[in-house]
Amino acid sequence: MTEPFPPAGTPVTAVPAPAGPGDRPPPARFAFDAHTWKEIVHLLTNLPVSLIGFTYTVTVLFTGVGLTVTVIGLPLLATGLMGARGLGRLERARARRLLGVRVEEPSRLPRSAGGFWPRLWMVLKDPVSWRTVLYELIRLPWGVLTFAVTLTGLFVLWPVLPFVVRALADGDRAMVRGLLSPSDELERRIAELESDRGVVVDTAAADLRRIERDLHDGAQARLVNLAMGLGLAKEKLLEDPDAAASMVDEAHGEVKLALQELRDLARGIHPAVLTDRGLDAALSSVASRCTVPVKVTVDLDERPAAAIEGIAYFTVSELLQNVSKHSGARSAAVDAWLSEGRLFLQVWDDGRGGARLEGGTGMRGLADRLDAVDGLFVVDSPEGGPTTVTAELPWRDRAGVPAGQPRTAKRASARRRR
Structure with missing residues (x-):
């Protein structure tokens, strides 16, 4: 059953997905379930894994720093830091498999067009690599402790071992989340902007x-x-x-x-009517060329930035072409309005429905184009119709100043305004 849409112009904020069963294991109890055994395996493997990571880190760190007075010192240190990133990736995979810790992968280092030295400096100051180095350095004493306590507990602390193991595993979880996860929202934003x-x-x-x-x-x-x-x-x-x-x-x-x-x-x-008279007149113009009657409603007190206006026009134009070519509709409607610092566009038709992002009608290209400017694109088109496509763009005025309102969810949908 299709979920009801919120009222027109109402932004729908993101609702975080509930944590899976592996992300937050059930409370420890006097029983050895699958979670407990996975945690035991993780704690017992901490020692050999931390030995490898500690040896690699110390060798690379001391060798690279010791040779900084030579030509190969800094490149060797940078190579070692890149290798530390690989160790961090393996540790995240191990924690995900045995501890159920779901940690996002940090963004890749951007490709530098400035040549060898800018690239070298970018690697040397990479916070992800240095946090991984710190993680590997403190892991050895922790690995010795967890290995010794867990191994001893298997023959001595058997009745209360699940509680001991859970406490030690929570320490591992905290270190993974604190040192091996992306440092802040900035890194995730960088990765998104690169894409x-x-x-x-x-x-x-x-x-x-x-x-x-x-x-x-x-x-x-x-x-x-x-x-x-x-x-x-x-x-x-x-x-x-x-x-x-x-x-x-x-x-x-x-x-x-x-x-x-x-x-x-x-x-x-970029049509002249859009430049001269704005989005209302431009959308009315493109609607007049559609093969089905289109009702256009634009509720904007001011004009957005030219780039946003152009993308909005192009999006509606492409969607109305789809209505003409593929929908079999008898009528359609276009709405545009501003809400919570976002420009909403909605194209509705009473056609046969069944439109999909991967349906070969260019909607995937529209979704990618809007996503590239921090916009959203939602298609609601059940078989038999009607079809409602909602597009959302960040609002910037003609001077290029953003409205400063929070971004709404990528799964947001807005009801077509009547």
């Missing part, structure tokens, strides 16, 4: 290829034919004025078609 940057670059490249193709196959080809036709008309002007006049008429028709194609191309990039 978004790639989407923006790919989208811009695809748009440039589309424009080049449209120019080459459309207006450019017509202008070439026009030049050839005018050349032939010039040659026949004195010999056969009537034929030359006919060729000029044909060339005039070609000019009209070329101008229309150029207007369509320019409208697809």
Whole structure:
């Protein structure tokens, strides 16, 4: 059953997913269940694993620092720190498997375009690597303690061993979360922005290829034919004025078609009506070209930044093209409004439904484009219809100042305003 939508314009905040059974194990009791045995295995393997990590860390650290006066010192230290990142990844996997600790992987180091030395400095100051080094250094004494207590408890403290094991395992969980998890929201945000940057670059490249193709196959080809036709008309002007006049008429028709194609191309990039009159007039214009009647409602007291306005226009334009081509709808509606510092767009139609992000209608591209600018894209299209597509964009005014409101959930949906 489909969940009811909230009232129009109401942002839906994120609801964290409940922790799984492995993330928070059940309370310890006088019994040896699967959680307890996994924790015992983890504590017994702490000693050999911490020996390996401690030996590697001390060797790399002292060797790299000791050789800093030479050419190979800093590169060797940087290589060792990159290896420490790998050790941290293995430790997170072990904790996830045996302790049920779900820790996000830290973001990868960004690719530096500044050459060898900027890249080297970026590795040397990487907080993730240095926290992993600290983790490996303090793990050896902790590993000796947990190994000794657990091994002894198997023959001495058997009745209360589950409680002892749980207390030691909680210490491991705390260290993993404190030292091997992303340091703060900034690292996660960096990873997200890196991904978004790639989407923006790919989208811009695809748009440039589309424009080049449209120019080459459309207006450019017509202008070439026009030049050839005018050349032939010039040659026949004195010999056969009537034929030359006919060729000029044909060339005039070609000019009209070329101008229309150029207007369509320019409208697809950034229409003049959007620049001159804003989103309301632009959406009404694109709705008038849809093959089904479209009701447009825009409730905006001011205009957003030009970039946001352009993305909003492009999104609605693509969605209305889908309505025309694929929906089989008899009517549609477009709504735009501002709520909690976010620009909401909603396109509704009473067609056959069944639209999906991976349905081959370009919706995945729209979702990626909006995600790249910190936007959201939600499709609600049950079989048999109706289809409601909600897009959400960050609001920035014409001066580029953001509204400063919190971002809503990626699974948010808003009811089409009646």
